[in-house]
Amino acid sequence: MKDDEIFLFIHIDKRFYDEHFFDEYKNNKHVNIVSTREIIWGSIHHLNAILDLLKCASSYNIDFEYFHVITGQDYMYRNINEFKRFFKDRNDNFMSCTICDKSTEFRYKKFFRNDVINYKNKLGNYITKFSYILQKVFFINRKPKNITMHKGLVYVSITNDFVSYILDYINCDEGKYFLNYLKWCFIPEEFFFQTVLMNSKFKDTLNTDNKRYILWEFKNGTQPAILDISDIGNVENGGISIL
Numbered sequence: 164m165k166d167d168e169i170f171l172f173i174h175i176d177k178r179f180y181d182e183h184f185f186d187e188y189k190n191n192k193h194v195n196i197v198s199t200r201e202i203i204w205g206s207i208h209h210l211n212a213i214l215d216l217l218k219c220a221s222s223y224n225i226d227f228e229y230f231h232v233i234t235g236q237d238y239m240y241r242n243i244n245e246f247k248r249f250f251k252d253r254n255d256n257f258m259s260c261t262i263c264d265k266s267t268e269f270r271y272k273k274f275f276r277n278d279v280i281n282y283k284n285k286l287g288n289y290i291t292k293f294s295y296i297l298q299k300v301f302f303i304n305r306k307p308k309n310i311t312m313h314k315g316l317v318y319v320s321i322t323n324d325f326v327s328y329i330l331d332y333i334n335c336d337e338g339k340y341f342l343n344y345l346k347w348c349f350i351p352e353e354f355f356f357q358t359v360l361m362n363s364k365f366k367d368t369l370n371t372d373n374k375r376y377i378l379w380e381f382k383n384g385t386q387p388a389i390l391d392i393s394d395i396g397n398v399e400n401g402g403i404s405i406l
Contacts, residue, residue, distance in 0.1 A: 166243050169193065170227070172220045174212040176202045195219055206278035207345060210352040213317065214333065217326055229253075231320045236389075240376070240398055255370035256325050259315035260357040269295070270349040271312055272304045277349065307344050313357035318375055321356065325365050332359060 175184070175198045188194040197219055200212040213232055220230060229250045239246065263271070273295055281287035332338035341358075345351035360366060376398045382388030390398070 165193075166247075167193075168247065169243070170220070170223070170225070171195070172197070172216045174198065174200070174202075174216055176200070203278050203281065205275070205282050205350045207342075207348075207351050208278055209317070210345065210355050213352065214329075218330060221326060221330060227323050227326075229320055229322060230326050232318050234318065237318075237375075238390075250320070254322060254368055256319070256321045256360055256365060256368045257370045257373050258319035258321070258356055258360070259373045260313055260361065260369055260371050261315065262361075263312040263314050263354075267314055268312070271344075271351075271354060272306060273298045273349075274303070274305070274347045275349040276347065278346075305347075307341060310341060310358060310362055312354060313361045314353050315357045315371075316373060316375070316377075317352040317356065318373060319356050320374055322368070325360065325368070328363060328365065329356075329359060332363075 171194045173194065173196045175181070175196060177198050178201050180198050185196055188196055197215055199215045200208045202208050202212060217230060220227065241249075275291065275294075277291070280290050282291050333342055345354060348354060360369060376390075376394075378388040378390060378394065378397075380386060380388055383391060388394075
């Protein structure tokens with residue numbers, strides 16, 4: 164994707180550092196690669212890596228209109244001019260967002276440390292579940308102070324103003340407290356943007372259509388699904404879905 168107005172900021176897991184990959188893009192001002200974290204599923208590291216990317220992007224002397232959080236598996240469906248026209252002069256912050264309910268509150272009321280205990284292996288899965296049962300037995304329930312928790316996907320499209328607010332927020336006492344609280348949550352990145360937005364002056368800018376097409380079923384060996392040609396019709400009927 165080449166366009167003078169599009170800049171890519173990519174985080175690569177520290178465990179998979181490849182000097183040749185860095186060298187390939189080091190003279191490309193539109194591609195900036197960082198490798199600051201080891202990404203462990205369900206841990207705070209994923210969120211911290213995204214925040215590192217936002218800091219990096221904000222350090223550029225460019226007045227970006229929007230920041231789009233995507234994965235390495237995302238594919239741009241709309242053509243680039245249509246993409247830019249859609250986001251031109253808008254104020255919306257696009258993200259899936261719901262207030263947390265009984266079905267998800269365990270993820271932030273109990274203590275989890277997926278950065279220390281790997282939930283994805285058999286032993287780590289057992290330890291995490293055993294710890295959760297013990298916490299239920301002993302009625303361990305925590306709750307962040309003066310914050311109403313919201314959740315949604317971490318894949319968001321957010322304005323420059325909101326990103327500036329986030330970067331200021333994580334450096335103030337309230338933001339530091341909230342990040343430390345999230346460190347002990349299960350998949351904390353799915354709480355951060357939504358909770359910060361809905362507890363701030365930006366709450367009225369929420370647009371719950373995150374402009375992504377994701378098929379939440381098992382297909383082509385994984386869930387969410389790896390899309391194929393049979394999904395084209397659904398993507399086309401998905402309005403302005405961009406990814």
